[in-house]
Every structure is written in structure tokens, then in C-alpha cells.
Amino acid sequence: MASVLSEIAVDCAIPMLVARFWCEALDFEVLEEEAGLVSIGSEARGEHGLKLTFAQVPEAKSVKNRLHLDLRPQGSSQQEEVDRLLALGASYAEVGQQEDESWIVMADPEGNEFCVLSSLE
Structure with missing residues (x-):
């Protein structure tokens, strides 16, 4: 059986800034937020929907x-x-x-x- 693409991780400096942009661009919403990490996706698609996760990293x-x-x-x-x-x-x-x-x-x-x-x- 093949794998399912469930999440794409993106390194960034300011996770919420990038997450807000992509929420508006894709009609997504913030699903999870913790220090240095924000995940967005569509609640309507449930657990099988694709998520984007923005992770804070020190390098530009x-x-x-x-x-x-x-x-x-x-x-x-x-x-x-x-x-x-x-x-x-x-x-x-x-x-x-x-x-x-x-x-x-x-x-x-x-x-x-x-x-x-x-x-x-």
C-alpha cells in the first residue's frame, strides 16, 4: 500500500506571518499553534486533508x-x-x-x- 501525503513543512523566520498569508491564499485555517510552529489546513477535509506546517528556524x-x-x-x-x-x-x-x-x-x-x-x- 502506498503512503499518503499528509503534511508539507516549511522553514521560516516568523511562522504566524507566513501561516496567515497561506490561510488567506488557500482558504485554510490555523489548526495548531505552539512556540515556533504553526500548522494550517481545512477543518472541512478532516484528518485526511493536507496540512502546511511552518517551523521557525534561525537561518534566513x-x-x-x-x-x-x-x-x-x-x-x-x-x-x-x-x-x-x-x-x-x-x-x-x-x-x-x-x-x-x-x-x-x-x-x-x-x-x-x-x-x-x-x-x-
Whole structure:
């Protein structure tokens, strides 16, 4: 039997800052909080839903992420979603992508890169 992906851990300087951004971006909520650690997810998905956990570390981010999240807008266009994420504190990220790519590379408030894909709608 195969494993199930249940949690993605992200190192950061200020866990609650990053957690709040991702809660708004993904319509998640804070599930657990303790010193230096915040986990978010969807209560509606129960124990089988994916969680993101933000863990405080002393060192700053120094290079491009080797793993990133891809977001696909639901009920809005790619540009509308990019605008919403910018208003939440995201920024555009330059990681060497080509101008004609179908995705837009962004970064959360601590510089963790992610992509906004085109909408399927």
C-alpha cells in the first residue's frame, strides 16, 4: 500500500506571518499553534486533508526553493488570482522563467516561491 501525503513543512523566520498569508491564499485555517510552529489546513477535509506546517528556524532563506507549490485559481482568472495574492502580501519572483510561460512565479511574504497556474475555467 502506498503512503499518503499528509503534511508539507516549511522553514521560516516568523511562522504566524507566513501561516496567515497561506490561510488567506488557500482558504485554510490555523489548526495548531505552539512556540515556533504553526500548522494550517481545512477543518472541512478532516484528518485526511493536507496540512502546511511552518517551523521557525534561525537561518534566513538564501537560495531558490527546490520544492514549490502550484496554485490553480478556482472561480477567477489567473490575473485576478495574482492580484488577490499581491494584495495579501505576495510578490513577483524572478527565478529565470521565460516570458511566454503559462504560469506566474510569485513569493510569499518570506520569499518562498510558488506558481499561479492558468485557470481551467
